[in-house]
Amino acid sequence: MIEAVGLTKRYGAKTAVYNLSFQVRPGMVTGFLGPNGSGKSTTMRMILGLDAPTEGHVTIGGHTYRRLPNAPRQVGALLDAKAVHGGRSAYNHLLCLAQLSGIPARRVDEVLGVVGLRDVAKKRSKGFSLGMGQRLGIAAALLGDPQVLLFDEPVNGLDPEGILWIRNLMKRLASEGRTVFVSSHLMSEMALTADHLIVIGRGQLLADMSVKDFIAHNSAEFARVRTPDGAPEQRDKLTAALAEAGGHVLPEPDGALRVSGLPLPRISDLAHGADVRLWELSPHSASLEEAYMRMTQGAVDYRSTEDTRAGLLAQPPAGHAGPPAGHAAPVPGQAPGQPNPYAVPPQQAWQPPQPPAAAPVPAPADPTERDSEDAR
Amino acid sequence: MSTPRQSQAVPPVPPSQPGAPRAASQAFPGPHPGGHGYASPIPVRRTHLGHAVASEWTKIRSVRSTVWTLAVMFVLVLGIGLLTAFALGSQDTLEMPVLAGGFFGLMLGQLCVITLGVLVITSEYSTGMIRTTLTACPQRGRVLLAKALVFFLLSFTVTLAACTLTALVQTAMIEGKPVPEYIDPRMLNEETAATGQAVASAGEWLGATVGAALYVALLGLLSLAVGTLLRSTPGAITTMIGLVLLPFIVSLFLFTESVREFGEKLREYSVLNGLSSLFRIPFEGGSADTGWPLLWLLAGVTLAALIGAYARISTRDV
Numbered sequence: 001m002i003e004a005v006g007l008t009k010r011y012g013a014k015t016a017v018y019n020l021s022f023q024v025r026p027g028m029v030t031g032f033l034g035p036n037g038s039g040k041s042t043t044m045r046m047i048l049g050l051d052a053p054t055e056g057h058v059t060i061g062g063h064t065y066r067r068l069p070n071a072p073r074q075v076g077a078l079l080d081a082k083a084v085h086g087g088r089s090a091y092n093h094l095l096c097l098a099q100l101s102g103i104p105a106r107r108v109d110e111v112l113g114v115v116g117l118r119d120v121a122k123k124r125s126k127g128f129s130l131g132m133g134q135r136l137g138i139a140a141a142l143l144g145d146p147q148v149l150l151f152d153e154p155v156n157g158l159d160p161e162g163i164l165w166i167r168n169l170m171k172r173l174a175s176e177g178r179t180v181f182v183s184s185h186l187m188s189e190m191a192l193t194a195d196h197l198i199v200i201g202r203g204q205l206l207a208d209m210s211v212k213d214f215i216a217h218n219s220a221e222f223a224r225v226r227t228p229d230g231a232p233e234q235r236d237k238l239t240a241a242l243a244e245a246g247g248h249v250l251p252e253p254d255g256a257l258r259v260s261g262l263p264l265p266r267i268s269d270l271a272h273g274a275d276v277r278l279w280e281l282s283p284h285s286a287s288l289e290e291a292y293m294r295m296t297q298g299a300v301d302y303r304s305t306e307d308t309r310a311g312l313l314a315q316p317p318a319g320h321a322g323p324p325a326g327h328a329a330p331v332p333g334q335a336p337g338q339p340n341p342y343a344v345p346p347q348q349a350w351q352p353p354q355p356p357a358a359a360p361v362p363a364p365a366d367p368t369e370r371d372s373e374d375a376r
Numbered sequence: 377m378s379t380p381r382q383s384q385a386v387p388p389v390p391p392s393q394p395g396a397p398r399a400a401s402q403a404f405p406g407p408h409p410g411g412h413g414y415a416s417p418i419p420v421r422r423t424h425l426g427h428a429v430a431s432e433w434t435k436i437r438s439v440r441s442t443v444w445t446l447a448v449m450f451v452l453v454l455g456i457g458l459l460t461a462f463a464l465g466s467q468d469t470l471e472m473p474v475l476a477g478g479f480f481g482l483m484l485g486q487l488c489v490i491t492l493g494v495l496v497i498t499s500e501y502s503t504g505m506i507r508t509t510l511t512a513c514p515q516r517g518r519v520l521l522a523k524a525l526v527f528f529l530l531s532f533t534v535t536l537a538a539c540t541l542t543a544l545v546q547t548a549m550i551e552g553k554p555v556p557e558y559i560d561p562r563m564l565n566e567e568t569a570a571t572g573q574a575v576a577s578a579g580e581w582l583g584a585t586v587g588a589a590l591y592v593a594l595l596g597l598l599s600l601a602v603g604t605l606l607r608s609t610p611g612a613i614t615t616m617i618g619l620v621l622l623p624f625i626v627s628l629f630l631f632t633e634s635v636r637e638f639g640e641k642l643r644e645y646s647v648l649n650g651l652s653s654l655f656r657i658p659f660e661g662g663s664a665d666t667g668w669p670l671l672w673l674l675a676g677v678t679l680a681a682l683i684g685a686y687a688r689i690s691t692r693d694v
Contacts, residue, residue, distance in 0.1 A: 049510075072513075080504060085435075101423055
């Protein structure tokens with residue numbers, strides 16, 4: 001059981017994690033989800049006592065990590081796979097970790113077999129691929145047969161077979177009653193692995209609920225309605241009728257309508273009343289990925305913009321700077337003028353908590369403290 | 377770190393907005409509900425410094441940099457010692473103490489030990505291994521102490537072997553040669569002064585073997601502490617080489633009347649003078665200087681640096 005209370009971490013003026021409280025329970029896989037730079041790794045490091053929280057505390061089984069007697073026997077962690085001296089062989093790397101916590105050397109052979117690295121045990125880890133490095137890190141985490149396991153982005157760099165393996169491994173570890181805490185920025189991966197989700201954005205808690213609840217609360221149910229092709233007047237008539245009945249109608253690129261806010265039988269009745277034939281009436285729900293994107297879209301630190309290649313263009317004619325007009329490439333898979341599918345729909349809007357505007361560093365309450373932090 | 381005023385200055389996260397369900401405290405389904413979890417069948421033992429020492433020994437012997445730096449040091453000390461012995465052996469008289477030839481090789485060899493001392497800790501920071509290590513052993517002081525012990529004993533043993541072998545070679549090749557008459561008898565040890573033939577005294581043996589090895593291993597330990605403080609391989613190696621060479625080089629330029637005395641002090645307390653004094657060929661300080669006082673000074677400085685390194689490693693984030 002991992003318990004964080006009011007966890008806050010500031011690096012100088014930047015707040016990486018702010019007032020984070022959550023519990024990770026044994027017997028299930030808990031996914032720790034957030035965009036890049038949202039504070040997942042910082043939180044993991046604070047759990048492991050590598051970074052000291054600025055405020056708040058986090059305990060494992062009631063103890064802070066640095067107070068745990070023989071920590072590797074209680075907690076296993078995969079932080080980043082390359083946290084290894086590349087000149088040392090896989091066997092010696094694991095051996096030195098085993099010796100550190102009084103684990104017999106034969107256990108090293110055992111975990112090397114579990115992760116499938118026995119053949120390269122005597123090879124220096126410098127030559128390992130990303131996937132092999134990841135497996136070595138997982139071997140180190142399993143070494144002490146711990147009851148709490150932390151994995152930071154475990155599927156990074158693994159091939160499909162490896163991803164399936166780690167997915168099953170985490171589920172099995174959880175089914176043995178262990179606490180399994182896995183960070184990821186991939187919702188799709190977590191949907192397949194995790195039972196429970198903790199979502200953070202910009203270092204703050206956005207959601208803490210089971211995967212089932214997460215889908216139920218965050219995915220919008222909608223109906224796809226298609227009227228006969230070549231009869232736009234029928235479509236317009238239906239759109240008007242649905243809108244009148246309180247439905248929310250969005251045109252889709254292929255001419256269909258995306259209707260939310262009305263149950264399917266009611267849509268059928270309305271179409272019948274308006275004397276519009278239907279070619280399609282099907283129920284849909286937004287994917288978990290969509291729900292996650294919608295939740296975190298306000299909390300993404302690094303947002304890409306379109307590459308206009310203006311810097312490569314020949315000197316443009318005077319008075320005409322910037323990219324050629326009409327060259328605004330549309331978002332793939334989305335017709336121009338189409339609303340963003342990840343935009344919050346009007347109904348059941350859930351706004352992520354607004355992060356304290358700009359850096360939530362308190363006003364110059366204590367300048368000396370700030371200075372010491374900046375000096376790092 | 378925080379005052380109540382600060383935490384009030386920040387708006388709290390809205391705990392539950394309408395439509396923002398937080399089911400943190402609901403009952404969780406699963407095979408192991410509640411706080412009861414897995415318990416390993418293997419008994420959990422309390423760990424102590426011995427475990428950390430075994431781990432550090434595995435670490436230091438399983439990387440190539442250890443083998444390379446110590447092998448180069450060994451070859452430099454023995455090789456240059458042999459060459460010196462040959463050169464001195466071809467002369468009719470011996471103008472310096474019998475074991476003094478060991479100094480020239482060790483002057484270069486100490487740079488290898490310094491490099492290894494730095495690498496023992498900074499390679500963990502540069503590869504990220506330190507995070508793995510400190511996760512496996514959150515008692516950071518224990519990790520640092522184990523590293524210091526293992527490195528110190530290893531570098532001391534290897535340096536002692538190299539110096540002893542060199543001293544044996546020199547005794548075999550040049551001991552017993554006549555000392556030229558122009559040398560002040562007060563500069564010689566008792567036996568040499570009595571017989572006129574160059575002989576190494578017990579004190580000279582101790583200085584040229586145990587003393588020299590202790591001195592170099594302490595320098596390596598200081599490098600380890602500096603590496604912990606700076607966390608950077610090039611930074612720490614540059615600092616240590618500067619510390620070893622600069623005071624002596626600078627002192628050579630301080631020859632004008634106004635600063636000569638300062639230059640002499642600088643030379644007397646330089647790292648190189650400490651080492652050469654142990655071989656009884658001090659750059660400054662006269663024949664009575666055995667090098668041991670400077671060795672104790674170095675030990676004090678190293679201890680202080682290690683305490684600083686301990687304070688840093690146990691408080692800073694990694």
